[in-house]
Amino acid sequence: MRLVLENVKKEYKDTLLFQNVQLRVPPGEMVALQGRSGVGKSTLLNLIAGLEKPTSGEIQVNGISLSGKSMHELSSIRGQEIGYIAQNSPMIPKLTALENAKVPLWLVKQTPDEEAAAVQRLLQFGDLLGVAHLFEKRIEKLSGGEAQRIGILRALVRNPGLIVADEPTSALDDESAEQVIASFHHIRSQGVTIIVATHSAQIAAKCDKRYRITPSGLVSIP
Amino acid sequence: MKVRKLLFKQTPYLNVLSGVAAILFCSLILAFIINLQKSNIETTAPDQFKEKNVYQISDKLYNGQEKLFFSNPDSFSILHQFGQKLRQSNKYDYYNAVWQPIELADFKIDPQFGPYYEFGKGLQIREFEGKPYATVASFQINAKVFEYNNIGLQEGHFFPSDAYFFEEDADIPILLGAAYKGIYQVGDHLELLHYTRHFNGVVTGILKPQQRIFTMNNPEAVLDRSVILPVRYFKEPPKNTEGIFVKASLYSHMNGTIITNLSPMELRDVLKPINVESNFEAYHIIGAESLPILALSKMTDTNRLLLFIASLTTGFMLAGLYLWTLSLLVKRNIPVYMVLLISGATMDSIQMLSSRRLMLTIGIASLFPAALLMIIVENPLYFLITYYVVVVIVVLLLAGMVKLMTKKLFRRLDLVQQLKG
Amino acid sequence: MDKTRFIFILQFICLLAGSAFWFISYLDQINMINNGYLNKDSLSFRTKGWEGELNKHTTNYILMQYDTISPNFKYVHVKGHVKLPPIDYISGMSTTGRTKYAIIGKMVRTTANIPKSYEIIGYFDTPHSYRLQFQTWLISKEASIDLTNGTSFDFSTPNGNARKVLDSLIDSEKVELIPRDQFGTYVLESNRMFPALLAASLFFLFIMKVMMIYMWIRKDNAVIKVLYLSGNTYWRIAGFLAQQKLLPYILGSGGLIILLFTFKFMNPLWDNVWLNKLMYFVIAGWLVLLIIIGFTIIKESVQKGGKRF
Structure with missing residues (x-):
């Protein structure tokens, strides 16, 4: 899925966060966003995921412009096209890991085939992420890293074209982080675009491009 | 339906208490209606002499x-x-x-x-x-x-x-x-x-x-x-x-x-x-x-007015209090709303969850006193109709207020900010 | 801010409960006035021919004595601070300093039979109580019974158990209780049912209170976890929470009770049953708070340890 950002600007109550953000990500590419804490990485990801609206500028996801869309429409696009991975993936207590991963499926009507395909995807990525054996466990019993990986699984369950990940490996050890990277590479090969905000050099090194966010826009990092 | 079940699982004790409170609330509505009807009838006798x-x-x-x-x-x-x-x-x-x-x-x-x-x-x-x-x-x-x-x-x-x-x-x-x-x-x-x-x-x-x-x-x-x-x-x-x-x-x-x-x-x-x-x-x-007759008539009229005012006041207070506890229940489910939000649910649909849940809770709760009424009273039709008219009005009012309240709460909490950690 | 809000709402619940208890007592007082100033616990009796001094007792009461041939003409013994029916006093008159006085209803036709030692100081201001409007009360503080004034008695006390108090004044074997019909608003079914409805509302209020307390305590889950992980014992955490939650709650309740006591003095009812019941309601809240603190600490510290959920 193609992602395009043109002249994106974000202000909070007359405080400029960033402006002149330009970005073009072709399908299947993985891009890292870096920068010091508080610079606006999470905000930019939220703009792309339709959780917030830019002050000005254009964002296109798979050719669909997010400008002028209502929050309702943005939510719909997010549900269909985007998998969002939050920094500390919120989990629903008292549900199992599998049930937590399946929450996005509850919001849409699915045919039996689609449901079967989704379950297959969960099993496949569950193995890749090393959490398949935890599916029947209550989420409270999982460690922070295991829960984070379930959050990543949840983002993948509806087969999105774009993954927006905010510090996906911050709570993970090196081995688990490698598993996450491996799963990202797997979906990249299927044309899924990935944009990830990260402090991790490990992840950044595996990305096709790296950018630093500054108040005057994105600066490419060699 | 799944989401409603899930919300119930999050705070089962509170939800059970809330259900019991709803049954009690509906029972009180019915009891107040019956009592007011009784007091109306009671005024007819002395009023005949008025x-x-x-x-x-x-x-x-x-x-x-x-x-x-x-x-x-x-x-x-x-x-x-x-x-x-x-x-x-x-x-x-x-x-x-x-x-x-x-x-x-x-x-x-x-x-x-x-x-x-x-x-x-x-x-x-x-x-x-x-x-x-x-x-x-x-x-x-x-x-x-x-x-x-x-x-x-x-x-x-x-x-x-x-x-x-x-x-x-x-x-x-x-x-x-x-x-x-x-x-x-x-x-x-x-x-x-x-x-x-x-x-x-x-x-x-x-x-x-x-x-x-x-x-x-x-x-x-x-x-x-x-x-x-x-x-x-x-x-x-x-x-x-x-x-x-x-x-x-x-x-x-x-x-x-x-x-x-x-x-x-x-x-x-x-x-x-x-x-x-x-x-x-x-x-x-x-x-x-004439004094005893007049006094009896005034006495029953005053009794009816007093009971009416007291019933209405009590009803409003209890409804307000029930609304407040619902707002606290909504706050308890923030983690669930965050997950639904990032999974593609709209803010509107999340806000509607609370008011729909309220309607469902009171809808089910209202059946208990209605069932009791049908068993105890010989001709319950008048009371049933009046009761359900009042319940529907109360539910619509409460649901509207819950929706407004949830909107205000979400604006204050800013779920999206919470996702950033 | 959050703490203040919860304490406010909990005290508001107690205030609502207090209002309900007060209204039940207020309704009973209205019923009492409409019933000729006899409440549902009042006793009617004859003394089986006995007359004499009543035993000394500290309890407050009203004892009405009358002849069945002219039941509206009553000799009324009043002991202690007892609320009388509403009275429209004659200008310049009051009960202060008087040991004997008369109050009459506005429909009393003749006052010629009132002894000179009883000065009329006012009229019953009870437009809905036709029974009082036709009555003459000769009120005194003398605690003795003279059967020439009548052989029938009605006894009322605001201090709870009327039979127990009566037995302490007159030996029970000298008393023959007679059944008494209720009149006025006591008879109305709607009026009899309403206190039961208010009692159900009180139960509702109690459930609300328990829910509020539960949510108030649960808000501090993180605090409990942090304290526990920092090395504090269960009892230390309990002490901390008691200080943070129970103390302000008790202080808030205390303020409310003082307010209601002031209200009671400004606007007294026949009895203080409503205040006693409110105290039980408030104390029950304290106990619920303590119990929930206890269980929550166990759950959030010992049971969960350092786990996220």
Whole structure:
């Protein structure tokens, strides 16, 4: 899925966060966003995921412009096209890991085939992420890293074209982080675009491009 | 549906408590409706007397006058005709409530049922034809008394319309005051002496506790410890030779109460032709003291207003409080809303979750008191309709407020900011 | 801010409960006035011929003595601070400093039979109570019974168990209780049912209170966890929470009770049953708070340890 950002600007109550953000990500590419804490990485990801609206500028996801869309429409696009991975993936207590991963499926009507395909995807990525054996466990019993990986699984369950990940490996050890990277590479090969905000050099090194966010826009990092 | 189940699982104890509170809330709505309806009915009895004049007919036949009158062989016939014309007039309501003790055979009762118990006298017992009879408190009343007072039965039925005419050898239908419950029951046959004449009676009903009727001597004559008989009018003029029962009955038939809008002068004009036709004028028309009637009417009106205001205030307070607890429940489910948000649910649909859940909770909770109503009440339709109209209004109001509240809460909490950690 | 809000709402619940209890007592007082100033616990009796001095007792009461032939003419013995029916005092008159005085209803036709030692100081201001409007009360503080004034008695006390109090004044074998009918609004079914409805509302309020307390305590889950992980014992955490939650709650309740006591003095009812019941409601809240604190600490510290959920 193609992602395009043109002249994106974000202000909070007359405080400029960033402006002149330009970005073009072709399908299947993985891009890292870096920068010091508080610079606006999470905000930019939220703009792309339709959780917030830019002050000005254009964002296109798979050719669909997010400008002028209502929050309702943005939510719909997010549900269909985007998998969002939050920094500390919120989990629903008292549900199992599998049930937590399946929450996005509850919001849409699915045919039996689609449901079967989704379950297959969960099993496949569950193995890749090393959490398949935890599916029947209550989420409270999982460690922070295991829960984070379930959050990543949840983002993948509806087969999105774009993954927006905010510090996906911050709570993970090196081995688990490698598993996450491996799963990202797997979906990249299927044309899924990935944009990830990260402090991790490990992840950044595996990305096709790296950018630093500054108040005057994105600066490419060699 | 899955999402609702999931929300329930998050805070099961609170949700159960909330469900119990909803059932209680709906039960209170129903109970308040029934109670207000009761208080409306309670005002109808004293309201009937409001703005009406009440007069007592009181004969002048005592001492010499009595002797002179009854020396006429047609005296019984005259009294009968006078009484008949009095009650047949359509210019006023003729109300007969006679406090007259009767005597019961084979009684199973204690002294409190005696007519003079408050005066310190015990049960008066005498023998009649080899059987002991005890004097008990009793009223004889006509159909107008039932119309003017809200008399309620706990068992059995009221007097049939033909009970108000004297039939030789027919069983007298009897209503018993609530204090007789457990001593006699509906269907029991009693032997009684009324004005010293023997009759058989059958218990047709037992009154609810604390039923009362208006009488000239007592605006609130309580019937709990009384035996109630119908006033039995004679169809044909009785002969003078019929004895004390007939004489006493004729007196009680004519010394009734007139309830009317007519002024004293107007009433006299209305009664003039009756006097002429029956050839009888030896009576007083005594106006009743209006204060007790007015006080009773005002008292029940004030009671209804007080209960209405108290019910409404209580209802609002409880609804407000329930709303507040719902807002706290909404806050408890923030993690769930965050997951739904990032999974593609819209803010609107998340906000609607709370109001839909409220509607479902109250919808289900409302069934419990409704079911109880249908079991307990004989004709519940009116109450059911009123109840559900009120429940629907309350639910819509609460759901709207919950939605507004959730919107405000989400604006304040900024779920998206929370995702950033 | 959050703490203040919760304490406010909990005290508001107690205030609502207090209002409900007060209204039940207020309704009973209205019923009492409409019933000729006899409440549902009042006793009617005869003394089986006994007369003399009543035993000394500290309880407050009203004892009405009358003849059944003229029941509206009553000799009324008043002991202690007892609320009388509403009275429209004659200008310049009051009960202060008087040991004997008369109050009459506005419909009393003749005052010729009132002894000279009883000065009429006012009229019953009870437009809905036709019974009081026809009554003459000769009120005194003498605690003795003279049967020439009548052989029937009605006894009322605001201090709870009327029978117990009466037995302490007159030996029980000298007393013959007689059943008494109720009149006025006591008889109305709607009026009898309403206190039961308010009682159900009170139960609702209690459930709300439990829910509020539960949510208030649960808000501090993180605090409990942090304290536990920092090395504090169960009892230390309990002490901390008690200080943070229970103390302000008790202080808030105390303030509310003082407010209601002030209200009681300004607007006294026949009895203080409503205040006693409110105290139980408030104390029950304290106990619920303590219990929930106890369980929450166990759950959030010992049971969960350092786990996220």
